[in-house]
Amino acid sequence: MPESGKTKLSLTTNLDDWQVSDSTEYLALSGTQYHVRDDSHEIYVARHLGLRLLIPALVLTRALFMPNAIFFNHLYRPSSLDQLVAPVLRATGLVCAPVHRDLSRRIGATVSGPTRVQWMYCFPSAREAFASVYANALRRAIRLALPKLVGDAVLTGTLHGRVFAASAMSLHRLEPNEHAFSWAGEQPTQFILPSADRSGTQLNAVLKNSELIEGPNGWRLADSEWLRLNHIIRANPTDGPNDDRAIVDAILIKLATGMGWRSANGMVEGATRVSSFYQNLRRSGRWEDFEAALLCLRQGKKLAPLRPRQDAVLFPHNPRIRLRPRKTL
Known part of the structure; x- marks a missing residue:
């Protein structure tokens, strides 16, 4: 690393x-x-x-x-x-x-x-x-x-x-x-x-989650966790390899330890890839879904089926946007 x-x-x-x-x-x-x-x-x-x-x-x-x-x-x-x-x-x-x-x-x-x-x-x-x-x-x-x-x-x-x-x-x-x-x-x-x-003493309090718990692979995702949860990160994965898992690992370590974004970005090649990826996940609502599902897995609870929010519609043609608010006339 x-x-x-x-x-x-x-x-x-x-x-x-x-x-x-x-x-x-x-x-x-x-x-x-x-x-x-x-x-x-x-x-x-x-x-x-x-x-x-x-x-x-x-x-x-x-x-x-x-x-x-x-x-x-x-x-x-x-x-x-x-x-x-x-x-x-x-x-x-x-x-x-x-x-x-x-x-x-x-x-x-x-x-x-x-x-x-x-x-x-x-x-x-x-x-x-x-x-x-x-x-x-x-x-x-x-x-x-x-x-x-x-x-x-x-x-x-x-x-x-x-x-x-x-x-x-x-x-x-x-x-x-x-x-x-x-x-x-x-x-x-x-x-x-x-x-x-x-x-x-206040290391980005908004971006430090004290509710996160370690799994079989520490803060990083285990193979079994990634296999069950990767569809939340990218609902329609594009062809070819990607490093989504490495980026998600870096996000989890950042949120668990309170480390700075500069250090988190340094875990993956690219100046701001980790922080940008996290911002995109937050805007789409996918990170909250992923975090809740991961917590259930690590606590040994049964995963609830993922459903779209009532004020959102799906855009399956765009793998980077899963949820978007409805436009009001």
């Missing part, structure tokens, strides 16, 4: 469920053949909507410790959070304040800086993750101790079949899976990290 262009994927993920891998597969997907015994860059593997997500340790580090321009000056030095921020007791509870005035100005100027620092300072695994970056760097390794949390994230990367290789990550909500330090008192159960760029 051809590699897709850059796309975004939103998800809620539990870092406790992530697995650790080396960078061989990630680099191979980028066209780099790399084999070494002691791999220095850890890759984390998560799963979402039938996709296998590959997230490099550096991508996660950049997402956790923002703003990078401030924290990266301290992550790779023998320093700790105590040299950056200090606890301040207020009526609402314990909060954290930057030690130096310059740091206070720079962290406070960022949208999510103060909230993120609060989480880093008051929770054990967050502080451990911070310290582990430098400890691993001394071993010439890029890895970190995964913090215990559930997060709302947006990944940017490329889709290779059912594998998503992430190149960037942003976090918009953190929900710790642990208690804060006892001295930290009562802390929030979740931390909202507002961002100036939330474009990835």
Whole structure:
């Protein structure tokens, strides 16, 4: 399958469920053949909507410790959070304040800086993750101790079949899976990290269908499904081969994962073939029929006979138009 262009994927993920891998597969997907015994860059593997997500340790580090321009000056030095921020007791509870005035100005100027620092300072695994970056760097390794949390994230990367290789990550909500330090008192159960760029959190909500379910071949159509449903896509198929099935597979993956149309179009040769085909199916009403029939099959229900709508007439002479509204005089 051809590699897709850059796309975004939103998800809620539990870092406790992530697995650790080396960078061989990630680099191979980028066209780099790399084999070494002691791999220095850890890759984390998560799963979402039938996709296998590959997230490099550096991508996660950049997402956790923002703003990078401030924290990266301290992550790779023998320093700790105590040299950056200090606890301040207020009526609402314990909060954290930057030690130096310059740091206070720079962290406070960022949208999510103060909230993120609060989480880093008051929770054990967050502080451990911070310290582990430098400890691993001394071993010439890029890895970190995964913090215990559930997060709302947006990944940017490329889709290779059912594998998503992430190149960037942003976090918009953190929900710790642990208690804060006892001295930290009562802390929030979740931390909202507002961002100036939330474009990835709503990935074409109209064009993402959460009701779709996987079949025997994942999001793609199985042979038996295509055999029973292909007549809905093209009621009067023309002679000669066509790639309708590949296009429908790309549409299903797009609607299930929320990936962009650019990536979906990249699955089939032709600049906009997938998106154009989908628009034509929607206009004719065929996609709704196909989607409903596919859901019945995957749920093990009996297929209802397909009937034209009352306000439509059939045009069997044109294989691209099955239903068209009646003209009113």
